[in-house]
Structure formats: C-alpha cells, structure tokens
Amino acid sequence: MKGKFIVLEGPDRCGKSTQAKMLYNQLVARGKDVILTREPGGTPTAERIRQIVLEPGLDVRPLAELLLYEASRAQHTQEKILPALEEGKTVICERYTMSTCAYQGYGRGIPLETIDILNKIATRGTQPDLTLVFLMSDKYFTQRGEYLFSDRLEQEDLAFRQKMRKGYLEMIERTPNAYLIDADKNISDIQARVLELLKEHLIIV
Ligand SMILES: Nc1ncnc2c1ncn2[C@@H]1O[C@H](COP(=O)(O)OP(=O)(O)O)[C@@H](O)[C@H]1O
Ligand SMILES: [Mg+2]
Numbered sequence: 001m002k003g004k005f006i007v008l009e010g011p012d013r014c015g016k017s018t019q020a021k022m023l024y025n026q027l028v029a030r031g032k033d034v035i036l037t038r039e040p041g042g043t044p045t046a047e048r049i050r051q052i053v054l055e056p057g058l059d060v061r062p063l064a065e066l067l068l069y070e071a072s073r074a075q076h077t078q079e080k081i082l083p084a085l086e087e088g089k090t091v092i093c094e095r096y097t098m099s100t101c102a103y104q105g106y107g108r109g110i111p112l113e114t115i116d117i118l119n120k121i122a123t124r125g126t127q128p129d130l131t132l133v134f135l136m137s138d139k140y141f142t143q144r145g146e147y148l149f150s151d152r153l154e155q156e157d158l159a160f161r162q163k164m165r166k167g168y169l170e171m172i173e174r175t176p177n178a179y180l181i182d183a184d185k186n187i188s189d190i191q192a193r194v195l196e197l198l199k200e201h202l203i204i205v
Helices: 016-029 046-053 062-086 097-107 112-123 139-143 151-174 187-200
Strands: 005-007 034-038 090-094 129-134 178-182
Touching: 005 016, 005 097, 016 034, 016 090, 016 129, 016 187, 034 062, 034 178, 046 062, 062 090, 062 097, 062 112, 097 112, 129 151, 139 151, 151 178, 178 187
Parallel strands: 005 090, 005 129, 034 090, 129 178
Antiparallel strands: none
C-alpha cells in the first residue's frame, strides 16, 4: 500500500479523539495528504450501523454486536480506507480491529479466534503501519468523563475496564508496530510521544 495507516486504540475517554485531531493538524501542516476517520462509522452506511450499535436501551446481543461492528468495518475499509491508502494518503483512524478484540473478546467473552477471522475478512487483511494504544489509570475515567453513573454500573464498568486493559496490554505484545501510550500524561507530552513514534516509523521526517 502506498499510504500509511495509523490507528489510535484504547478505551473511552483516554484521549484518542484529542490526539487524532492534533496529529491530523500536524500532518496537514507538514503538507501531507491525510484523512481522519473513525470506527464504528466513517462512511454514511457505516455511520448508520454505528447508530444501531450505540443506541441506548436497544437489545443487541453480543454476537449481533460483533457482526455489526464487522459490517461497519467492511464498508469503511472498502469504501474509504483502502482507496485512500492506494492514492498514497495517510489515514488516521480512531479505533479499528483491536477495539473489537478488547470489547467483544476480552470484555464480552467471544472467542478471540472468531473475532480474528472476522477482522481478517472485514479488513481484507489490511494491517495498520502503526497502532497507538492509549491507556490511562482508572482514576482519570470519572475525572475526564461528563457522564454520571450509578454505583452498580460504575462497579460493573470498573471490572469491564480492567478486563479490557489486560487485553490491550496482551495485544500490544503480539501485534507488530503497536505501542503503549501512557494516557495519564498531559496532552502535549502525549503529542510529542506520538510524533516521535511517527518519526521512528518513517511516516514523518
Ligand atoms: N492528556 C489528557 N489529560 C487530561 N485530559 C485529557 C487528556 N486528553 C484528553 N483529555 C480530555 O478528556 C476527555 C476525553 O478525551 P477524548 O479525546 O474525547 O477521548 P476518547 O476519544 O479516547 O474518548 C476530553 O474532555 C478531553 O479534553
Ligand atoms: Mg473519541
């Protein structure tokens, strides 16, 4: 592929959108042809699927949820990511295959082998040139969120977040070109680390 594919992964509120926008602006300022996109969503069809997946209170069972995410990914990859990479563009994408392994696999307990197969089909084997995995201490979760939880939900969420954290750490170990980003740090320190990794991977000079 001619272009470079950069993926930002990690749980909610750890700063992915913040850093993705800053990175986009940095690359544009350096004269790169770059697109910023996200999952689930990224195209009109995939955004419609995103609405179903994220609608509060809708009964979506884990397997259906997985297949919806993969449907969204298949559309997004074919319609937007692959054409951009073929044109030599840099693609920055918030969330990709690793999020599905973390949430539906480590979180909800669907076998990782099942998810890996579906990920390969939906992505047509496309792999990021660089995966940045943002992880922060749990104490910042409530601090950085605008939402209020009941105690019960907050407890459930804590256990779920811990399972996912373990999952992300394991996946970093076995994924080529994947790096842990310490999301506890301040916004400019994180940005400096992100740019350093892009330099190491010859995406920028
Ligand atoms: N390094 C940081 N330190 C403190 N707050 C941050 C940091 N990065 C992002 N935030 C804030 O935390 C909240 C969640 O950030 P966001 O980028 O939307 O996370 P995500 O996209 O991963 O859910 C936002 O209010 C954002 O301004
Ligand atoms: Mg975000």
